[in-house]
Amino acid sequence: MQKNRAVLQGTHFLSGDLACAEGALAAGCEFFGGYPITPATEIAERMAKRLPEIGGVYLQMEDEIASIAAVIGASFAGKKAMTATSGPGFSLMQENIGLAVMTEAPLVIVNIMRGGPSTGQPTMPSQQDVMQARWGSHGDYEIIALAPSSVQEMFDLTIESFNLAETYRVPVMLLADATIGHMWERVKIPPQEEIPLSWRKKPEVAPAKYKPFKPDENLVPPMACFGEGYRFHATGLTHNEEGAPATVSSEAQDRLVRRLCNKIRRNTKEIMKIEEIMLDDAEIVVLAYGITSRAALSAVRMVRKEGIKAGLLRLVTIWPFPTELVTQIAKKSRAIVVPEMNCGQLVREVERAAKTTPVLLLSKLGEEPHRPSEISSALRKAIK
Amino acid sequence: MRTEIRIAGFGGQGIIRSGLILSMAACIYGDKNAVQTQSYGPESRGGSCKSEVVIADEEIDFPLVDEPDVVVIMSQEAYHTYINTAKENASILVDSEMVTERADPPNTKIFNVPATKTAKELGKAIIANVVMLGALVSLTNLVTFEAMKEAILRNIPKGTENLNMKAFEKGYDFGKKLLKKKNVPAN
Amino acid sequence: MKKSNILQNHPFAKYLRQDRMPHIWCAGCGNGILINSFINALDELSIDLDKVVVVSGIGCIGRAAGYINVDSFHTTHGRAIAFATGVKLANPELKVVVISGDGDLFAIGGNHFIHAARRNVDIKVICANNFTYGMTGGQYSPTTPLESWTTTTPYGSIEHPFNLVHLAAASGAIYVARWTTLQVRRLKNSIKKSLQKEGFSFIEVISPCPTIYDRYNKLGTATDVMRLFKQISQVQHGYDPSKAVITKNQIMVGEFMDIEKPSYGRLLREMTIRVQEKLKGEESK
Known part of the structure; x- marks a missing residue:
């Protein structure tokens, strides 16, 4: 019963922002942490209405820094989680995007791009955050970003973003713009069973043997979540496979950062659309x-x-x-x-x-x- | 075939809603494709306001209106801003009560629709946009009567169905009469 | 006895990640006492350790999350409370504890603190207040007393410090207490109490920093500072937190606030039930 409520089946006339919210729900998103910002606010509004219907959590935080921090927290607590923002909020999120990369937190960040720099043109479209999406947080890393071109794709690619996030344990960015966010088009939503969903791989070893950052063959570590008995530690510091800080080891830095890059580089063909x-x-x-x-x-x-x-x-x-x-x-x-x-x-x-x-x-x-x-x-x- | 429609007026006239209803009539209750875009922000709360729709039989590549084939004008300011932006031979629907200063361009089909006046007679000026949508159906044939009716019913508050349907039909009939009088076929 | 044996045989061995020892803290630091009190509280309450999450920010005490053997997360600077809010609301059956410092929680993270308190999110915040940024070598923090010497107040501090318990109470915390690392039993009892209450609780732990802050300010050795705590602590339960200031001659300690108020999680669950009941009604029509 609840599951069906998550997928708004049938043909609908929706704005890009609304389609994005519905895509998230269809993808299994149960947690939204955000802050109002034009032209992404309608995503938050739709989530505020819809998430309680499926028993999920809508959380309006005090700023975008807190929003993404809460989303990373919810992801580690086992939920598919997302946030949605635009330029100024995206800038505020950058440090914690690095944290999500470093601790390998699956989550989705939607950026409905508007004109910048600074406050710029809040209601006007742009593609000015393309390089920020790639390089915005400090340090070396790779990122996945998708660019929808229609309202239907706002739905489809939000689902795809969640699937990629879960598969590779990375933050995935959906880079749309004010025009698509506010544009209305027809969206066809398939029955729930026809929407392929990915979920993070769970550890198959006993808690005592679990190493939270030991990768599988595809360079992605299986992910235990809080409360599941694995009692693991994650940190934004450079860490070893056990999750222990390794702040002065060149070997640990080289191994971790290269793996974080390579898990995307080596899987580019599978990721690329x-x-x-x-x-x-x-x-x-x-x-x-x-x-x-x-x-x-x-x-x-x-x-x-x-x-x-x-x-x-x-x-x-x-x-x-x-x-x-x-x-x-x-x-x-x-x-x-x-x-x-x-x-x-x-x-x-x-x-x-x-x-x-x-x-x-x-x-x-x-x-x-x-x-x-x-x-x-x-x-x-x-x-x- | 691709048709571009621009609806303009001021905030509170249901301009954005009209664009949405027209688009839904075309692509949800009709068998065409449609895209709606709109001016956004403070403008839709009192100032000038516009809603643009592209309707096409084929997939719509470019979603924005370039040179409209149909323009609906609901305010004096919108008249000044948009009266000369339409294609040659475009159909232009003007709310004749709201627009008094006129300099109608040649090579266009101007239709004066007393939408606000009719709406007031029905008891609510706020449904002028529905009168206009009725006239739009009979004057342009962009969508069918039935599709528009369903789209309107889908987009109005419960309990206002009768009033809205009356407004819609009044507008539709007025458009029909206009066509007869002018002796021009609908687009 | 070898180091590993000492650790393994310790009655609290199961509460610590032994492979992370030795810890990074200086001799005489109050962080160990804080962790010890926390572990004692967990032990006495027999809490299921699989359902406890410790979150910390950046700073000396930030490493606590890595040492305590429960699910734990070491966030970016200042964001522990925001992260913890996400954890708690995403999985309400977890006990979520934030252990962090005065700089992390009240300078860079101050906004998150007041808003989490306002929302009454069911998280327990324990602050090690040593009046300084220890990890970076002793700069002034939002709690550094006027006239104190730090590396960035070389002429004495000219900033008025926060009274943390007042801030917490005014922001909406349902439980507010302050202890020094001298009052370990009372600190442990406060932690126990906060773990059993539903809502935002705040415990300030005045903690010595013998290597940096205490040395710069000529407060003597760690033992001297503990003696000072003994001399100037004044226990006053229920004291008006706005008046519970810290001066050279007095540290007002005690439980300043202990009230009941529906937590954010509770209100969220109640709202969710209402929404779903209404939907069910509409769906069955």
């Missing part, structure tokens, strides 16, 4: 993600009618970045056009991967995402 559209014979490629990819698709269709062989590489996963794939595609292309709602962020990764193929940034800031006509003009220019 991309869409290749009309790329087979493409001479010119648009690489886009999030809301921008929809205008890009229109633009590709437009110029195809004029005989220009254009294609679209849409990144659903933006971190880890599919370097090898972009290198291969670049080899066959005359140029890559990268529309971004920032001054040029992911384009740096594209340039690195494209090697000698020219990469053209189509940068846009402010009220609205790229228009198809802006991208099609760039394509026409690039092919000349």
